[in-house]
Amino acid sequence: MSPAADRGEELSANLEVVRARIAAACVEAGRLPADVDLVVVTKYFPASDVRLLADLGVSDVGENKYQEGAAKAAECADLGLSWHFIGSIQSNKAAAVAAYADVVESVDRLKLVEPLSRGAQQAGRDVECLIQVSLDPEQTIGRGGAVAADVARLAEAIAQADGLVLRGLMGVAPLGLPAGPAFSRLAGEAEALRVEHPTATVVSAGMSGDLEEAVKYGATHVRIGSSVLGSRPRFQ
Numbered sequence: 156m157s158p159a160a161d162r163g164e165e166l167s168a169n170l171e172v173v174r175a176r177i178a179a180a181c182v183e184a185g186r187l188p189a190d191v192d193l194v195v196v197t198k199y200f201p202a203s204d205v206r207l208l209a210d211l212g213v214s215d216v217g218e219n220k221y222q223e224g225a226a227k228a229a230e231c232a233d234l235g236l237s238w239h240f241i242g243s244i245q246s247n248k249a250a251a252v253a254a255y256a257d258v259v260e261s262v263d264r265l266k267l268v269e270p271l272s273r274g275a276q277q278a279g280r281d282v283e284c285l286i287q288v289s290l291d292p293e294q295t296i297g298r299g300g301a302v303a304a305d306v307a308r309l310a311e312a313i314a315q316a317d318g319l320v321l322r323g324l325m326g327v328a329p330l331g332l333p334a335g336p337a338f339s340r341l342a343g344e345a346e347a348l349r350v351e352h353p354t355a356t357v358v359s360a361g362m363s364g365d366l367e368e369a370v371k372y373g374a375t376h377v378r379i380g381s382s383v384l385g386s387r388p389r390f391q
Protein backbone atom coordinates (compact mmCIF):
# COMPACT_ATOMS: atom_id res chain seq x y z
CA MET A 156 0.00 0.00 0.00
CA SER A 157 1.15 3.55 -0.62
CA PRO A 158 2.09 5.66 2.42
CA ALA A 159 -0.97 7.84 1.82
CA ALA A 160 -3.24 4.78 1.79
CA ASP A 161 -1.56 3.55 5.00
CA ARG A 162 -2.13 6.89 6.66
CA GLY A 163 -5.73 6.92 5.46
CA GLU A 164 -6.27 3.47 7.04
CA GLU A 165 -4.67 4.61 10.28
CA LEU A 166 -6.79 7.77 10.52
CA SER A 167 -9.92 5.83 9.63
CA ALA A 168 -9.30 3.25 12.37
CA ASN A 169 -8.50 5.95 14.94
CA LEU A 170 -11.59 7.94 14.01
CA GLU A 171 -13.72 4.86 14.40
CA VAL A 172 -12.39 4.35 17.94
CA VAL A 173 -13.00 7.98 18.87
CA ARG A 174 -16.52 7.98 17.43
CA ALA A 175 -17.25 4.78 19.38
CA ARG A 176 -15.93 6.41 22.57
CA ILE A 177 -18.20 9.41 22.02
CA ALA A 178 -21.18 7.14 21.33
CA ALA A 179 -20.50 5.06 24.46
CA ALA A 180 -20.12 8.19 26.58
CA CYS A 181 -23.45 9.46 25.21
CA VAL A 182 -25.20 6.20 26.10
CA GLU A 183 -23.71 6.40 29.58
CA ALA A 184 -24.91 10.01 29.95
CA GLY A 185 -28.32 9.42 28.39
CA ARG A 186 -27.51 11.75 25.51
CA LEU A 187 -27.74 11.42 21.74
CA PRO A 188 -24.44 10.98 19.86
CA ALA A 189 -25.77 13.47 17.29
CA ASP A 190 -25.70 16.12 20.03
CA VAL A 191 -21.92 15.93 20.40
CA ASP A 192 -19.82 17.31 17.53
CA LEU A 193 -16.29 16.14 16.91
CA VAL A 194 -13.62 18.73 16.15
CA VAL A 195 -10.41 17.01 15.06
CA VAL A 196 -7.37 19.00 16.18
CA THR A 197 -4.89 18.87 13.30
CA LYS A 198 -2.16 21.14 14.75
CA TYR A 199 1.36 19.96 13.83
CA PHE A 200 0.01 17.60 11.18
CA PRO A 201 0.11 18.32 7.45
CA ALA A 202 -2.67 19.51 5.16
CA SER A 203 -2.55 16.04 3.54
CA ASP A 204 -3.94 14.63 6.81
CA VAL A 205 -6.71 17.23 6.80
CA ARG A 206 -7.62 16.10 3.30
CA LEU A 207 -7.74 12.43 4.37
CA LEU A 208 -9.91 13.38 7.37
CA ALA A 209 -12.33 15.28 5.14
CA ASP A 210 -12.63 12.12 2.98
CA LEU A 211 -13.50 10.23 6.17
CA GLY A 212 -16.39 12.56 6.92
CA VAL A 213 -14.73 15.01 9.32
CA SER A 214 -16.33 18.44 8.96
CA ASP A 215 -14.62 20.45 11.71
CA VAL A 216 -10.91 20.84 12.34
CA GLY A 217 -9.00 22.77 15.01
CA GLU A 218 -5.72 24.68 14.89
CA ASN A 219 -3.90 26.62 17.60
CA LYS A 220 -1.32 28.71 15.70
CA TYR A 221 -2.60 31.37 13.36
CA GLN A 222 0.03 31.02 10.60
CA GLU A 223 -0.10 27.24 10.53
CA GLY A 224 -3.89 27.31 10.56
CA ALA A 225 -4.14 29.99 7.88
CA ALA A 226 -1.80 28.09 5.57
CA LYS A 227 -3.67 24.81 5.98
CA ALA A 228 -7.08 26.46 5.61
CA ALA A 229 -5.90 28.05 2.34
CA GLU A 230 -4.49 24.75 1.09
CA CYS A 231 -7.75 22.97 1.96
CA ALA A 232 -10.14 25.72 0.88
CA ASP A 233 -11.85 23.37 -1.59
CA LEU A 234 -12.95 20.98 1.18
CA GLY A 235 -15.63 23.19 2.75
CA LEU A 236 -14.42 22.47 6.29
CA SER A 237 -15.21 24.52 9.33
CA TRP A 238 -11.95 25.82 10.88
CA HIS A 239 -11.83 26.24 14.65
CA PHE A 240 -9.14 28.36 16.24
CA ILE A 241 -8.36 26.96 19.70
CA GLY A 242 -5.05 28.57 20.65
CA SER A 243 -4.14 31.66 22.62
CA ILE A 244 -4.50 34.80 20.53
CA GLN A 245 -2.16 37.78 20.51
CA SER A 246 -4.18 40.95 19.99
CA ASN A 247 -2.07 41.95 16.97
CA LYS A 248 -2.95 38.62 15.30
CA ALA A 249 -6.65 38.62 16.14
CA ALA A 250 -7.82 40.24 12.90
CA ALA A 251 -5.79 37.71 10.89
CA VAL A 252 -7.35 34.85 12.83
CA ALA A 253 -10.84 36.20 12.12
CA ALA A 254 -9.99 36.35 8.42
CA TYR A 255 -9.91 32.55 8.12
CA ALA A 256 -11.31 30.91 11.26
CA ASP A 257 -15.01 30.01 11.15
CA VAL A 258 -15.13 29.53 14.91
CA VAL A 259 -12.77 31.24 17.35
CA GLU A 260 -12.98 29.12 20.51
CA SER A 261 -10.40 30.97 22.58
CA VAL A 262 -11.72 34.51 23.06
CA ASP A 263 -10.55 35.25 26.60
CA ARG A 264 -10.35 39.03 26.95
CA LEU A 265 -12.10 42.23 25.88
CA LYS A 266 -9.06 43.47 24.00
CA LEU A 267 -9.59 40.79 21.33
CA VAL A 268 -13.15 41.78 20.45
CA GLU A 269 -12.41 44.89 18.38
CA PRO A 270 -9.68 43.32 16.18
CA LEU A 271 -11.69 40.10 15.74
CA SER A 272 -14.70 42.14 14.68
CA ARG A 273 -12.58 44.23 12.30
CA GLY A 274 -10.97 41.11 10.76
CA ALA A 275 -14.35 39.45 10.28
CA GLN A 276 -15.85 42.54 8.65
CA GLN A 277 -12.85 43.08 6.38
CA ALA A 278 -13.19 39.48 5.23
CA GLY A 279 -16.93 40.01 4.80
CA ARG A 280 -17.88 37.10 7.02
CA ASP A 281 -19.49 36.23 10.32
CA VAL A 282 -17.17 34.54 12.79
CA GLU A 283 -18.58 32.41 15.59
CA CYS A 284 -16.97 33.04 18.97
CA LEU A 285 -16.68 30.99 22.12
CA ILE A 286 -15.41 32.47 25.34
CA GLN A 287 -12.59 30.40 26.79
CA VAL A 288 -13.24 30.14 30.52
CA SER A 289 -10.39 29.35 32.89
CA LEU A 290 -10.99 26.05 34.69
CA ASP A 291 -7.79 26.32 36.69
CA PRO A 292 -7.94 26.67 40.44
CA GLU A 293 -7.91 30.34 41.43
CA GLN A 294 -4.49 31.95 41.81
CA THR A 295 -2.73 29.42 39.62
CA ILE A 296 -1.10 30.01 36.30
CA GLY A 297 -2.72 27.48 34.07
CA ARG A 298 -4.13 26.89 30.68
CA GLY A 299 -5.58 30.31 29.94
CA GLY A 300 -9.07 31.66 29.76
CA ALA A 301 -11.25 34.35 31.25
CA VAL A 302 -12.10 34.22 34.93
CA ALA A 303 -15.78 33.68 35.72
CA ALA A 304 -16.29 37.26 36.88
CA ASP A 305 -15.33 38.60 33.44
CA VAL A 306 -17.47 36.29 31.29
CA ALA A 307 -20.69 38.33 31.30
CA ARG A 308 -18.98 41.54 30.15
CA LEU A 309 -17.01 39.74 27.48
CA ALA A 310 -20.16 37.99 26.26
CA GLU A 311 -21.97 41.30 25.93
CA ALA A 312 -19.09 42.83 23.96
CA ILE A 313 -19.02 39.89 21.52
CA ALA A 314 -22.80 39.92 21.16
CA GLN A 315 -22.69 43.64 20.26
CA ALA A 316 -19.78 43.40 17.83
CA ASP A 317 -20.41 43.46 14.08
CA GLY A 318 -19.21 40.33 12.34
CA LEU A 319 -19.07 38.25 15.53
CA VAL A 320 -21.66 35.74 16.76
CA LEU A 321 -21.56 34.61 20.38
CA ARG A 322 -22.03 30.83 20.38
CA GLY A 323 -21.00 29.68 23.87
CA LEU A 324 -18.07 28.64 26.02
CA MET A 325 -14.89 26.59 25.77
CA GLY A 326 -12.75 25.12 28.52
CA VAL A 327 -9.61 23.05 29.01
CA ALA A 328 -9.41 20.85 32.10
CA PRO A 329 -6.61 21.83 34.50
CA LEU A 330 -3.41 19.79 34.29
CA GLY A 331 -2.99 17.18 36.98
CA LEU A 332 -6.49 17.54 38.43
CA PRO A 333 -9.64 15.51 37.77
CA ALA A 334 -11.53 16.85 34.77
CA GLY A 335 -15.04 16.15 36.10
CA PRO A 336 -15.30 19.00 38.62
CA ALA A 337 -13.80 21.42 36.08
CA PHE A 338 -16.31 20.44 33.38
CA SER A 339 -19.12 20.62 35.92
CA ARG A 340 -18.08 24.20 36.64
CA LEU A 341 -18.01 24.96 32.92
CA ALA A 342 -21.55 23.58 32.60
CA GLY A 343 -22.67 25.96 35.36
CA GLU A 344 -21.04 28.91 33.61
CA ALA A 345 -22.70 27.90 30.34
CA GLU A 346 -26.10 27.76 32.01
CA ALA A 347 -25.56 31.23 33.50
CA LEU A 348 -24.53 32.58 30.09
CA ARG A 349 -27.71 31.25 28.46
CA VAL A 350 -29.87 33.36 30.76
CA GLU A 351 -28.77 36.51 28.89
CA HIS A 352 -27.75 34.82 25.63
CA PRO A 353 -30.14 31.93 24.97
CA THR A 354 -28.62 31.12 21.58
CA ALA A 355 -25.11 30.67 23.04
CA THR A 356 -25.58 26.93 23.41
CA VAL A 357 -22.14 25.56 22.56
CA VAL A 358 -20.00 23.98 25.28
CA SER A 359 -16.61 22.94 23.89
CA ALA A 360 -14.83 20.69 26.37
CA GLY A 361 -12.94 17.45 26.32
CA MET A 362 -9.78 16.28 24.62
CA SER A 363 -8.34 12.82 23.91
CA GLY A 364 -7.83 12.04 27.60
CA ASP A 365 -11.08 13.30 29.05
CA LEU A 366 -13.80 13.27 26.40
CA GLU A 367 -15.99 10.90 28.45
CA GLU A 368 -16.06 13.34 31.39
CA ALA A 369 -16.83 16.20 29.01
CA VAL A 370 -19.79 14.36 27.47
CA LYS A 371 -21.04 13.49 30.95
CA TYR A 372 -21.11 17.20 31.84
CA GLY A 373 -22.91 18.33 28.72
CA ALA A 374 -20.21 19.14 26.15
CA THR A 375 -21.69 19.83 22.71
CA HIS A 376 -18.22 19.75 21.11
CA VAL A 377 -15.13 17.70 21.89
CA ARG A 378 -11.69 18.64 20.51
CA ILE A 379 -9.69 15.53 19.75
CA GLY A 380 -6.10 15.56 18.50
CA SER A 381 -3.75 12.73 19.45
CA SER A 382 -6.38 9.97 19.61
CA VAL A 383 -7.07 10.56 15.92
CA LEU A 384 -3.73 11.74 14.50
CA GLY A 385 -1.22 10.12 16.84
CA SER A 386 1.15 11.82 19.23
CA ARG A 387 2.50 15.20 18.28
CA PRO A 388 6.16 16.23 18.15
CA ARG A 389 7.33 17.28 21.60
CA PHE A 390 7.60 21.00 21.07
CA GLN A 391 4.17 22.54 21.03
Ligand SMILES: *Cc1c(COP(=O)(O)O)cnc(C)c1O
Binds near residue numbers: 242361362364380382
Ligand atom coordinates in the same frame (compact mmCIF):
# COMPACT_ATOMS: atom_id res chain seq x y z
C1 LIG B 1 -4.15 20.33 21.35
C2 LIG B 1 -5.47 20.70 21.91
C3 LIG B 1 -6.52 19.77 21.96
C4 LIG B 1 -6.38 18.32 21.55
O1 LIG B 1 -5.63 17.63 22.51
P1 LIG B 1 -5.42 16.04 22.47
O2 LIG B 1 -5.06 15.71 23.87
O3 LIG B 1 -4.33 15.79 21.50
O4 LIG B 1 -6.70 15.43 22.05
C5 LIG B 1 -7.74 20.21 22.44
N1 LIG B 1 -7.94 21.48 22.86
C6 LIG B 1 -6.95 22.40 22.84
C7 LIG B 1 -7.23 23.77 23.33
C8 LIG B 1 -5.69 22.03 22.38
O5 LIG B 1 -4.71 22.95 22.35
